[in-house]
Amino acid sequence: MSIFIQNVLLHGKSTNIYVEDNRISYIGEEIRNADICIDGTDKEVFPTLVNGHTHAAMSLFRGYGDDMPLQEWLSQKIWPAEAKLTQNDVYWGTKLACLEMIKSGTTLFNDMYWHFHGTARAIEEMGLRAIVCGVFIDFFNENKAKEQQKESESLYHESKQYSSRIQFGLGPHALYTVSAKSLFWIKEFASEKNLLIHFHLSETLQEIKECQKAHNNMLPVEYLQSLGFLCPLLVACHAVYVEDQELDILQNNQVSLVHNPTSNLKLGGGKIFRYPQIKARNIPFCIGTDGCASNNNLSMLEAMKFAALLQKWANRDTALLSAQEVWGIATEKAHKIFRVDAGKIEMGKLADFMLVDKQHILMTPDHNTISNLVYSAHGGVIDTVVCDGKILMKNGKVDGEEEILAKASEIAKKIAFSGTSL
Amino acid sequence: MSIFIQNVLLHGKSTNIYVEDNRISYIGEEIRNADICIDGTDKEVFPTLVNGHTHAAMSLFRGYGDDMPLQEWLSQKIWPAEAKLTQNDVYWGTKLACLEMIKSGTTLFNDMYWHFHGTARAIEEMGLRAIVCGVFIDFFNENKAKEQQKESESLYHESKQYSSRIQFGLGPHALYTVSAKSLFWIKEFASEKNLLIHFHLSETLQEIKECQKAHNNMLPVEYLQSLGFLCPLLVACHAVYVEDQELDILQNNQVSLVHNPTSNLKLGGGKIFRYPQIKARNIPFCIGTDGCASNNNLSMLEAMKFAALLQKWANRDTALLSAQEVWGIATEKAHKIFRVDAGKIEMGKLADFMLVDKQHILMTPDHNTISNLVYSAHGGVIDTVVCDGKILMKNGKVDGEEEILAKASEIAKKIAFSGTSL
Numbered sequence: 096m097s098i099f100i101q102n103v104l105l106h107g108k109s110t111n112i113y114v115e116d117n118r119i120s121y122i123g124e125e126i127r128n129a130d131i132c133i134d135g136t137d138k139e140v141f142p143t144l145v146n147g148h149t150h151a152a153m154s155l156f157r158g159y160g161d162d163m164p165l166q167e168w169l170s171q172k173i174w175p176a177e178a179k180l181t182q183n184d185v186y187w188g189t190k191l192a193c194l195e196m197i198k199s200g201t202t203l204f205n206d207m208y209w210h211f212h213g214t215a216r217a218i219e220e221m222g223l224r225a226i227v228c229g230v231f232i233d234f235f236n237e238n239k240a241k242e243q244q245k246e247s248e249s250l251y252h253e254s255k256q257y258s259s260r261i262q263f264g265l266g267p268h269a270l271y272t273v274s275a276k277s278l279f280w281i282k283e284f285a286s287e288k289n290l291l292i293h294f295h296l297s298e299t300l301q302e303i304k305e306c307q308k309a310h311n312n313m314l315p316v317e318y319l320q321s322l323g324f325l326c327p328l329l330v331a332c333h334a335v336y337v338e339d340q341e342l343d344i345l346q347n348n349q350v351s352l353v354h355n356p357t358s359n360l361k362l363g364g365g366k367i368f369r370y371p372q373i374k375a376r377n378i379p380f381c382i383g384t385d386g387c388a389s390n391n392n393l394s395m396l397e398a399m400k401f402a403a404l405l406q407k408w409a410n411r412d413t414a415l416l417s418a419q420e421v422w423g424i425a426t427e428k429a430h431k432i433f434r435v436d437a438g439k440i441e442m443g444k445l446a447d448f449m450l451v452d453k454q455h456i457l458m459t460p461d462h463n464t465i466s467n468l469v470y471s472a473h474g475g476v477i478d479t480v481v482c483d484g485k486i487l488m489k490n491g492k493v494d495g496e497e498e499i500l501a502k503a504s505e506i507a508k509k510i511a512f513s514g515t516s517l
Numbered sequence: 518m519s520i521f522i523q524n525v526l527l528h529g530k531s532t533n534i535y536v537e538d539n540r541i542s543y544i545g546e547e548i549r550n551a552d553i554c555i556d557g558t559d560k561e562v563f564p565t566l567v568n569g570h571t572h573a574a575m576s577l578f579r580g581y582g583d584d585m586p587l588q589e590w591l592s593q594k595i596w597p598a599e600a601k602l603t604q605n606d607v608y609w610g611t612k613l614a615c616l617e618m619i620k621s622g623t624t625l626f627n628d629m630y631w632h633f634h635g636t637a638r639a640i641e642e643m644g645l646r647a648i649v650c651g652v653f654i655d656f657f658n659e660n661k662a663k664e665q666q667k668e669s670e671s672l673y674h675e676s677k678q679y680s681s682r683i684q685f686g687l688g689p690h691a692l693y694t695v696s697a698k699s700l701f702w703i704k705e706f707a708s709e710k711n712l713l714i715h716f717h718l719s720e721t722l723q724e725i726k727e728c729q730k731a732h733n734n735m736l737p738v739e740y741l742q743s744l745g746f747l748c749p750l751l752v753a754c755h756a757v758y759v760e761d762q763e764l765d766i767l768q769n770n771q772v773s774l775v776h777n778p779t780s781n782l783k784l785g786g787g788k789i790f791r792y793p794q795i796k797a798r799n800i801p802f803c804i805g806t807d808g809c810a811s812n813n814n815l816s817m818l819e820a821m822k823f824a825a826l827l828q829k830w831a832n833r834d835t836a837l838l839s840a841q842e843v844w845g846i847a848t849e850k851a852h853k854i855f856r857v858d859a860g861k862i863e864m865g866k867l868a869d870f871m872l873v874d875k876q877h878i879l880m881t882p883d884h885n886t887i888s889n890l891v892y893s894a895h896g897g898v899i900d901t902v903v904c905d906g907k908i909l910m911k912n913g914k915v916d917g918e919e920e921i922l923a924k925a926s927e928i929a930k931k932i933a934f935s936g937t938s939l
Contacts, residue, residue, distance in 0.1 A: 157881070158888035162839035195878050360826035361892075363835040391892040392879060397819075404782035413785040417584035456617050457814060459579070459922050460929030466580035470783075470813040473895035500881050507882030 103135025117484035145429030148383030152188030185213030193221035199474035228266030316341035358385030381429035525557025539906035567851030570805030574610030607635030621896035650688030738763035780807030803851035
C-alpha cells in the first residue's frame with residue numbers, strides 16, 4: 096500500500112509526501128505513483144495528537160449524571176452502570192471513542208479499562224494505536240490480587256494476537272485500590288517484559304490525606320518510592336497534588352506524567368498541574384482528556400487549550416506554556432513517552448499524520464497556524480487522518496460511522512435504564 | 518416571509534414550528550404552508566446563544582502575537598495594528614466574526630469597537646442582532662472628551678438608519694481611559710435615551726491598584742458609585758477583581774455583569790468570576806467570549822464549558838454551575854439583559870433559534886442533551902440558524918462565506934505586515 100499526497104503544506108511550504116507501507120518514505124518535489132493519491136491543496140500536514148490518559152469505553156457515559164456531587168455520581172451512576180457492562184458494550188463504546196478521536200486528530204492513546212479484548216478489538220478494527228491496559232484492582236484482598244496477577248499474565252500473552260499498533264500495558268488503578276504487594280509485582284512484571292504502567296496518582300486531596308494517615312504521614316510519591324514502585328516505565332496520570340520533594344523523587348526515578356486539565360476542573364480539584372516546577376525538573380509529561388464521563392469529550396485540541404490557558408492564568412504570565420510548546424508536548428513528546436516512532440513529519444517516521452483544512456473559519460486568518468490549532472480550532476478543521484500508513488478519515492468521513500453511532504446509542508440507553516433502576 | 522419546520526424535537530418531543538415574519542407564531546401538531554419548509558427530523562430546536570462581550574472585528578487578529586508578555590503584545594502588536602484599521606477593514610473583520618458566531622449558534626452579541634458604521638453595516642448584512650457600541654476613550658483630555666461626546670451623539674442619530682436588530686449602545690472603555698466627567702455625561706445621555714452602557718470593569722489587578730492610588734484608596738466600584746455612574750443600564754464586563762462590598766453596591770444599583778472565562782485565563786488574571794457571591798446577590802450576569810485576540814474564537818459553546826468547569830474547580834464542588842444553569846444564563850437570561858424578546862422557544866417570541874444535529878458524534882449518546890451541548894459539543898453540531906425570522910445558516914452553510922474568508926485573510930495579511938514593520 097502506498098499513498099501520495101500532492102501539493103500539501105508542510106511548515107507553511109508546499110511539498111509532496113509519499114507513504115510506503117506504514118512509513119513516510121519521501122518528502123519533496125518529485126511526483127510519484129501510488130495506490131492512493133490525495134490532493135493536498137489548501138491543506139497543511141501535521142503529526143496526529145496523542146491522548147495520554149483515557150478510559151475509551153466510558154464514551155458511553157457522556158453526559159450521564161453530570162453536575163452531581165462527586166461521590167453520589169460515582170456510587171449512584173457510574174459504578175452500577177460499569178458493573179453491568181459486557182465485553183460487547185466495551186467494544187462499541189471504544190469504537191465510539193475511536194471515531195471521536197479520529198475526528199479530532201488523535202491516533203494514539205493510553206487506555207485503562209475493563210474487558211481488555213473488547214477494547215483491543217475495537218482499536219484494532221478502527222486502525223488507531225493504543226497502549227491498552229486492563230484495570231488492575233485488588234482492593235487489598237490477597238485472593239483477588241493473585242487472580243488479577245494471573246489475569247495480567249494471561250492478557251499479556253493473549254495481546255500478542257493483535258497488530259503492533261496495540262501495546263499491552265499494565266493498569267494498576269491507584270494507591271487506594273491496589274495493594275503494596277500487587278504494586279511491587281506489577282513493577283517487576285513490567286520490568287521483565289518491558290511494559291508501560293498506567294496509574295492514577297495524586298488526583299484528589301482525599302487520596303493524599305488517606306495515604307498520609309495509612310502510611311506514617313508519607314505523601315503518595317514518598318510511599319510509592321518506599322515500595323520500589325517508581326521506575327521509567329511508569330506513566331502517572333493527574334499528579335495535581337504533588338509537593339516539591341515528590342517532584343524531585345519522580346524526576347530521580349524518571350517517571351512520566353499525564354496532565355488532564357479538563358477532567359481536573361470538572362471533578363472539582365482546586366489545584367492544577369504544577370507545570371513550572373515539572374518543567375524545571377525536565378520531568379517528561381503529556382496531556383490527556385481522561386474518559387468522557389469526566390470531560391465530556393476526547394478532543395485533544397480542547398485539552399491543549401485548557402492546559403495552556405490554565406497555566407497562564409495560575410502563574411499570571413501570558414507567555415507561559417505557549418501554543419507551540421503545548422503542541423510539541425501533545426505530538427512529538429507524547430509519542431516518545433509511549434515509545435511510538437511518530438510525532439514529526441519526517442522521512443522514515445511512521446505515517447501517522449493529519450491534513451488540516453486551511454480554509455476553515457477557525458483557521459482564518461492565518462497569522463500563526465499552531466496558535467489557531469491550539470486556541471481556536473475544533474475537530475471540524477481536520478479533513479484527513481492517516482495512521483500506520485492507512486487512511487482512517489477522508490473529507491471528514493470515517494467508514495462505518497453511522498453503525499457505530501447507532502450501536503453505541505442503543506447500548507447507552509440500556510445502561511441508563513439499568514443504572515437508574517438500581 | 519414564513520418558515521415551517523416539521524417534525525423537530527423540542528424539549529425532547531417531536532413537534533412542528535411555524536414562523537411568520539420575525540416571530541414564532543405557532544408550535545404544535547398542525548401542518549402549515551409556508552414560503553420555506555424545513556425537515557426537522559433528527560434535529561432538536563434550541564434558542565440561539567448570546568455573546569455578552571466581544572470586539573467582533575478583532576477576529577482579524579486571531580493568533581496575532583499570542584503567548585507574548587501582556588504589555589508587549591498590546592504595545593507592539595495590537596495597538597499599532599488597530600491604529601491602521603480602516604472602516605472597510607472593520608467591516609470585513611466583523612463579517613468574519615458574524616460568520617463564526619452564526620456557525621457556533623450565536624445570533625446576539627454585545628460589541629465594542631472603533632469605526633461604528635463598519636461594524637453596524639456588517640451585522641446588518643449578516644442578519645444578526647447586536648448592541649453596537651463605539652469605543653469611547655478620552656484619556657482624560659477635555660478636548661478629546663468633547664469630541665467623543667459629540668461623536669456619540671452623532672452615532673446615536675445615525676444608528677437609526679439600521680434595522681431594529683441593531684441597538685445603539687455607549688462604549689466607555691474603562692476607568693483608566695475615560696474621565697470622570699465623560700463617565701457622568703455617558704450615564705446621563707444613556708438614561709435620557711434609554712441606551713445600554715458597555716464597560717470594562719475590574720479586569721486586572723493593575724486596574725485596582727491604580728484606582729486606589731488615584732482615588733483615595735477607593736476600589737473601582739466604590740469610585741464609580743461616587744461618580745454616580747452605576748445604574749441598571751450598565752453592563753460591566755469581566756469584574757473578576759471585586760470585593761464583597763463592591764458586589765453589594767453593584768446589586769443595589771442593578772448593574773449587570775458579563776463573565777469572560779476564556780479571556781480571563783488567557784490574559785493571565787489569577788482570579789476568576791465570583792459566581793457564588795454574585796448568584797447569592799441575584800446580580801444579573803451572562804457570558805461572553807471577549808474578542809478573538811484574547812480567546813481566540815467566538816464559540817459560546819466553549820465559553821459555557823470554561824465557565825461551568827472553572828466554578829466547579831475553584832469552589833471544589835462538582836455540582837456547582839450546572840450545564841442546565843449555564844445554558845439558561847447564555848440564552849434566556851442573556852437575552853433579557855440585552856432587552857431582546859428571545860431566548861425561549863415559545864409562541865410569540867422572536868424567531869431566533871437553531872437546529873442541532875442529534876446524530877453528531879458529540880451529541881452521542883444522548884443521556885442529557887444540554888450536558889452534551891455545554892460540555893461536549895462544538896459548533897459543528899449546529900445545522901441551521903434562524904434570526905429574526907430569517908435563515909442565516911442551513912446544513913451548516915452560510916451564504917457568501919468564501920468571500921468573507923478571502924477578504925478577511927487579505928486584510929489580516931496587510932495588518933500583520935504593517936504591524937511588524939513598525
